[in-house]
Amino acid sequence: MFGVRSEQRLLQKAAAFVLDVVGQERFMSALAQCRALLAAFLASAAAFVSTSAPAQDRAAERAAMIETIKGHARSGAHSIDPAVLKTMGTVPRERFVPEAQRGAAYHDRPLPIGHGQTISQPYIVALMTDLINVRPGDTVLEIGTGSGYQAAVLSPLAAKVYSIEIIPELGKRAAARLAVPRFDNVKVKVDDGYYGWPEHAPFDGIVVTAAASHIPPPLVEQLAEGGRMVIPVGGPFATQFLMLVEKRRDGGITTRQLLPVSFVPLRGGPSR
């Protein structure tokens, strides 16, 4: 049940621990040299056992992830824009999960990222990205940066991505992950998401991943006419439905509730 991965982690942990001890005592005794040797051995063993994955690009796993998403989309009610899938095929998801979860980064599941938050299941990320219909030149707002993965997926699709995170530790960590040239159109700030980001409004798309009892009026205000907002509703590890808010050209608002899965609650089809 605890599998190879946790053994790898144990080895890595052991190596890290020994290295730490070594760091303090390196020049103090001959014993330290033995420890350093042992540590080096353990570290190389850990690197070997972990199938050389962290070092390499995990393109194969990403491709498999895309196939899984396609499979879900086929059996669900929604097809997903190939551009979204193509983008997700290039973003290294493993960089957006905590160290301990790296091995599972491409599994078809949400993962814990600390502070009571999760990185969404790849399928849900694909659905949400697809639902806001991002076109080149669009400006997108994200409320709840979390791991930063959703912003990274939006980055190549949109002209500008603005992301707000309420929890300082998460916001800083995500900002650091996104501070690479390929994501230079993403801006992250730690702030209250309720008021949106009026300086950069209106937004063609808004993704709200932070749970709320109601939709903040300023966000509706900052949504461009013809723009779309998507909100996943449910618990941390179970998305119940996706809420799509559309602002029509005439300024009217409609919402749609979409199940990620194709499910008809009546046996034998609709009642009439």
Added chain:
Amino acid sequence: MRAGRMLPVGLISAAVLGYELLLMRLFSIVQWHHFAYMIISIALLGFGASGTFIALAQRWLVERYPAAFAASAALFGMTAVASFAIAERLPFNALEIIWDPRQLGWLAANYALLILPFFFGATCVGLAFCRHPGQIGRVYAFDLAGAGIGALGIVGLLFLVFPSTALRFVAALAFAAAAFAAFGIVRHRWLAAGGLGLAAAFIAVSLPPSWVAPEPHMSQYKGLRIALEVPNARVIEERSSPLGLLTVVESPTIPFRYAPGLSLANTQEPPAQLAVFTDGDSITAITAYGGDPAKVAYLDRTTAALPYRILERPRVLILGAGGGEQVLLALRAGADTVDAVEVNPQMIDLARNRFADFAGGIFSRPNLHLHLAEARAFAATAGERYDLIQMPLLDSFSAAAAGVQSLHENYTYTVEAMRDYLAILGPDGVVAITRWLRVPPRDSLKLFATAIAALEAEGAAEPDRHLALIRSWNTATLLVAKSPFKREDIAAISSFAAENFFDISWVPGISASDVNHFNQLDQEYLYEGALALLGPERADFIERYKFAIAPATDNRPYFFDFFRWRALPELLALRTQGGAAMLEWSYLILVTTLVQAAILSAVLILLPLWIRRDALGKALHRLRFGLYFLALGLAFLFIEIAFIQRFVLFLGHPFYAVAVVLAGFLAFAGLGSAVAARWAAAVGRGSAVRGIALAVGVIAVLAATYLLALPSVFERLLAFPDAAKIAIALLLIAPLALFMGMPFPLGLGHVGARSETFIPWAWGINGCASVLSAILATLLAMHVGFSGVVMIAVVLYLVAPALLANRLTIRTMIPFRS
């Protein structure tokens, strides 16, 4: 035999039962209620394991009885603290179970840890039976009486201290039991007893509270923990009682802005709020109010505000006051008088006293009365005429979404409850019920069906003209009117909905073109469901719907149980695509718990049988005797649990029902077992089996009588004061429990007379059966109702004596059973 020798048995039983109830509290804080239930149910199999253990090491243990008892009691005290302290630190995340098989490993680790204290506690009692085979009635009497005192004691204690402190007292009590038992040791008795006594004192006084405090180890996915992640958010008040841990959080930098069901047309930001969490989840808000109704105008734009559009200066009854959001709305909407009912006295104290200034003293308005009561019990006794009964959302969305409440009996949403509400309404009055909207709909359709059933029972000719249902994107509000809606009511409902971008799913005269405009569902299941439920195809629709939406009744009060086996394969197959969010976890967990408990019980029961197969006598006898104790264990708990449920309505709160009924059953059954031998001698003419047969005959008659008579008795006595009702409850339970206390000790004495090696085995079987029975009773009640559960128990009781008797006694017994 002096009673002093039995005292340790009573003490350890009190400690074990107190510990069980306490663990439920502690785990409800750390995890969620349904996982707490599963972990503790399995841990209780420690009882069965102790039977197996004693069966294997009986002679050695009984020879060293005082030392073995004292050691077991001390080990219970130690593991009661240590097992919980370790268990709460395990990285078990219940929410990840469907994604990560390693979580099952952590769950098993929880079981393994918590079985230990129950094993050691039960070993003490099992040893006492083996040590005193001639005094089984007395041992059992002390065991039951101790357990009864423990049940009541822990409830009282939890009103006074936090659960972590109560845990220290429970452990100390166990060491005290060990100290008393150690007086029986031949050598060094003063040393042993003194040492254990000191340990008891030390644990009670100076065990570091942080070792067992549940709050720091609460799941990081609970609402409270997530709220505290926000910068500058902090806990400003904490209250604890058996009804839950209330935590008040203030978040000055980033306000809570809690307003479910708020319209997209609203532009106002809610004012500052304090969030009150119950057991770290289920948020209710206390809203800052300075007396200016304009500051809370946003409340007019929630679905729950609908009834105020059609009522002028209504007399309002709010069932579930919480932090007072609905009170604020009622005052803003110009209610004439407001009666607000809240079940938790500490919640009342927080809203009315501690944070009165923050809330603008709304609970002290002259036209507002705050009542400490359970919603249904209040409604059933209220003579008042109301124009509006408002039932707000008090459970959290995530709790509703995960279906974690389905284990709970709920008497506020049954057909009978709806009739009670309609009965206290004035001629133009309405009941307004707001629920979270789930996709596909569940609660709202079940409520609609419930309202139709109640209206029909009240003689409404056209129920469709009494109903209105509107929805926002996340809530739905149902109106049930005493008289048919008038044309101007319907116009008011329509304009309210249109102004707020709410959809109307039902209103008299609605047509298909009126629905699904603003908040579009793939298909308008609420309207279609309403139409089907009002028409001739009602039964067919309920049958074909993949969630259980048939109305709940007082006999089967499981409003929140939407599970249907039929939908399970489909949802399981779709679990990784969002199907898991539609699974009703509580029911599945109940079934899973039963399966696990059944397998473990079988191992625990069959293991000693197989190992000691020579010593236990003939196979047929073993099987029959084993079945006897299995039947008793099942039947006792079936009746006890069914009665707890029956008394919830009468005593006004589930927790009081549990404490009073449990204590009543245990204490009077204890008395019954104390006089069992005399009963068998006098009435059974010296035959234990005849005594048992007569006792179960009385049980059957009493249980059947109660089944028929209790509802009308309760109806008549519901208005009595609480103390009188508790006395009446105990009086009603006394005769039944007295006789239910007899079959176990009489049977054990009868079997023990043939083979003493059988005694621990019977104890183990009884322990396992009790665990299975508790789970099975809830499961059965969901399907056949409480009446069905009692009937099954009666049949089990009537069959039991036949299992014990040899052929001769069966023949003489038959007249008594007919």
